[in-house]
Amino acid sequence: MSVTIKDVARMANVSVASVSRALNGHGGVTAETQKRIREVAARLRYVPHNAARSLITRRTQTIGALLPDLHGAFFSELIRGIDLAARARGLYMLVSSSHGDATEAAIALRAMQGRVDGLLVMSPHADEAFLDENLPIVLPTVLINSHVRSDRHAALDVDDYGGARAMTEHLLGLGRKRIAFIAGPEVNHDVQERCRGYREALAAAGLADRAIVLPGDFTEESGYHAGKQALAMVPRPDAIFAANDMMAIGCLSALSExxxxxxxxxxxxGFDDIPMARYVTPPLSTVRVRIAELGEAALERLVRMIEAPDDAAPEPRTVVGTELVVRASCGGNDAVRRRA
Amino acid sequence: MSVTIKDVARMANVSVASVSRALNGHGGVTAETQKRIREVAARLRYVPHNAARSLITRRTQTIGALLPDLHGAFFSELIRGIDLAARARGLYMLVSSSHGDATEAAIALRAMQGRVDGLLVMSPHADEAFLDENLPIVLPTVLINSHVRSDRHAALDVDDYGGARAMTEHLLGLGRKRIAFIAGPEVNHDVQERCRGYREALAAAGLADRAIVLPGDFTEESGYHAGKQALAMVPRPDAIFAANDMMAIGCLSALSExxxxxxxxxxxxGFDDIPMARYVTPPLSTVRVRIAELGEAALERLVRMIEAPDDAAPEPRTVVGTELVVRASCGGNDAVRRRA
DNA sequence: GCGCGGAACGTAAACGTTTTCACACGGGCT
DNA sequence: AGCCCGTGTGAAAACGTTTACGTTCCGCGC
Structure with a gap:
């Protein structure tokens, strides 16, 4: 059995209350006894039991992250951003991912109960009904890249629309007229926004009827197939904009083949600016999503909610910006253009 | 305030004990009352408070992961492997990373106390003294890729030595005679093992005095510089084996330049088989480390320790295997050879 | 000299569970 | 009929903290 506050109290000839006060620096203890208690605690290697502590303080110094998956550069970066920001505030991170269906997600959500001070949720299953059903009202929650449009929950999104629109406009500016778009999984909210950005950029250039949307599912293979498809078209597109980098890379193979x-x-x-984008031939033009920044922003928002629980005026839904990263694959001059 | 077990008990006209029994399926409750309790609990959206629960059960269903950093493909994969295995067992994962120094690591370790059933530690600061100082003896712990050679702690390593040796032998088998090795940070345990594999393969081929070790620090730039250095040598090496893929990629740039x-x-x-390795030109031969598998194995080992706390005979230090991934950059025929 | 206030410390309640123990009840056995 | 045992249930202890509330003691002002 582990050493408890009682052991420390006994060894230091004081009550448990004094030990608690001394160790937490709450005052009401002589400097002398505080020192003695600290010494005893150190000697005994006393470490407070966090479950007990948070049972009574109702604080866990932990935030939960509910993610759909842990695969790929995106989540890796997201977690990193969250962790960075959390660490700066002395918070810990309980992560739960890879829940295939809503039931699993619900179980994960329940398991967070009483273990976290707040929740970061990024899940395809997190629609409004699901949240209402499974989320205790009291738990501060920030939705990341969710399609939920409720203002009962705070939300943070990537500016998919703006990024896609900027890239499309860039291609148009380079004189490309027949720009095809490779889409991703239909249910995906990001994809829809990216596609909207593409379409509206075309529309703004008076080319609304020139939109060509090819199916894809975010994998390299689907990009390859879309590339083949594009090549078979007459007239042939003079530009291909993929909804993510992996598909763009697959598409590059089809073309070079x-x-x-x-x-x-x-x-x-492409879209995302995964590390690989810089190394393929030719280097891939893409839209950089500042994912780590997204994670940080989400965490900071959450912390604000935790600290001011009854903030009457919820902040508006926020978006984090993207950057246009121009490399050789689109024929422009190399550049990175930051967008709000 | 949130709804507690007492509320459920009151609403269902039973004692809290019965509620606990009914909800945990411990028996000793009529099917009828169990049903009633379950209904009330569902209606009230009752979710047990985990801190309270684990205070008394001394189980948290959570494992802690202490990592040095979250950057890059390696940790992303590692976390993914851990999470996958944890999830399969209904465990959650409390991660803590990016601790710059031993003090921070110690704080993180304390914060885990009473919140986790076991610990996965992969930290440069985790030397033996550190562990003795900060680790409660009772907490099951598995060290990942640690240089600590104590058998007081379970440990799991990547077979850096075997992988490096296999790659070197492969290059020798292709007729290369002057193989240079680009090293990584000196303190790094993996690097030392990889270097040892390289040297011993040469020695076994009677070429011990032909070893050429160039400095590097795992970054692309350092690989580039090492490449330049290699080019300047007379006689020039006919093969370069980098301690990780990023340096190999930097080296490729130097050569093509x-x-x-x-x-x-x-x-x-190279070494690692990061996703990018397949896409550079020419595609990079490398040693694949099955990182996710490492994470899974570590977790499974930890689970075994948790379930059998006083296992008198600790399992021997285990290594997870590597695969030789032969692509165009080394001139062999494409192949993947799995090694124990 | 007496009361009063504050500082230092102790006692005990509280947090929300699980689990041990005791109790009541009914039915099958001798 | 009496006994015993199993089964369902409730009361209460326990887990390790924090903190509200007492208590003691000392110094100070009147």
Whole structure:
């Protein structure tokens, strides 16, 4: 059995209350006894039992992160951003991921109960009904990249629309007229926004009827297939904008296989700026999502909610910006353009 | 305030004991009352308070992961492997990373106290003294890729030595005679083992005095510089084996910049098999570390320790295998060879 | 000299569970 | 009929903290 506050109290000839006060620096203890208690505690290697502590303080110094998956660069970065910000505030992070269905997500949510001070939720299953059903009203929660449009919950999104629109406009600015878009999983909220950005940029250029949307599912293979499809079209597109980098990379393979030159014949662009994007040939133009920043922002928002529980005026839904990263694959001059 | 077990008991006209029994399925409750209690609990959206529960059960259903950093593909994969295995057992994961020094690591360790059933530790600060000082003896712990050679703690390592040796032997088998090795940070345990594998493979081929070790620090730039250095040597190496993929990629840039052909003039190989390795030109031969598997194995080992606390015979230190991934950059035929 | 206030410390309640123990009850056995 | 045992239930202790509330003691002002 582990050493408890009582052991320390006994060894130091004081009551448990004094030990608690001394160790937490709450005052009401002589400097002398405080010192003695501290020494005894150190000697006994006393470490307070956090479960007991948070049972009574109702604080856990921990935030929960509910994620759909842990695969890939995106989540890795997101977690990193969250952890960075959490660490700066002395908070810990309880992560739960890979829940295939809503039931699993619900179980995970319950398991967080009484273990976290707040929740960061990024889950495809987190629709409004699900949240109402499984979320205790009292637990501060921030939704990340959710399609839920409720203002009962705080939410934080990536500016998918703006990024996609900027990239499309950039391609148009380079003189490309027939720009195809490779979409991702239909249910995906990000994809929808990216597609909207693409369409509206075309519309603004008076090319609304020129939109070409090819199916995809975020994998390299689907990008490859979409590339083949694009090559078979007449007239052939002169640019391909993929909803994520992996598909863009697959598309590049299809083009190089067909001896079609990039960017001379067909420009290619992606979305995300995964580390690999810089190393493929030609280096991939893309829209950089500042994912770590997203995680940090989400955590900071959550902390604000935790500290001011009854903030009457919830902050508006916020978006974190993107950057246009221009490399060789689209034929522009290399550049990074930060967007709000 | 949140709804507690007492509220459920009151509403269902039973004692809290019965509620506990009914909800945990411990028996000793009529099917009928059990049903009634369950209904009331559901209606009230009762969720047990985990801190209270684990205070008395002394189980948290959570394992802690102490990591040095969250950056890069390695940790992303590791976390993913851990999470996968944890999830399969209904365990949660409390992660703590980015502690710059031993003090921070110690604080993190204390914070885990009473919140986790076991610990996965992968930290440069985790030397033996540190562990003795900060680890309560009772807490099951598995060390990952640690240089600590104590058998007081369970440990799990990547077979850096075997992987490096296999790659070196492969290069030798392809007829390369002057193989240079780009090292990583000196303090790094993995690097030392990889270097040892390289040296011993050479020694076994009677080429012990042909070892060429260039400095590096795991970054792309350091690989680039090492590449330059190698090019300046006379006689020039006919193969370069980098201690990780990023350096190998930097090295590739240096070679292509100097119009040196890979693999014809100089073969190149890396270590890790990061996703990018497949996409650089030429595709990089490398040693694949099954990181997710490492995470899973570590967790499974930890679970075994938790379930059998006083296992007199601690299992021997285990290693997880590597795979030789042969791609174009070393001039062999594409292949993946799994090694124990 | 007496009361009063504050500082230092102790006692005990509280947090929300699980679990041990005791109790009541009914039915099958001798 | 009496006994015993199993089964369902409740009361209460326990887990390790924090903190509200007492108590003691000392110094100070009147």
């Amino acid at each position: 067909a001896k079609v030159r990039t960017p001379e014949d067909i420009a290619v662009a | 100097a119009k040196v052909r890979t693999p014809e003039d100089i073969a190149v190989a």
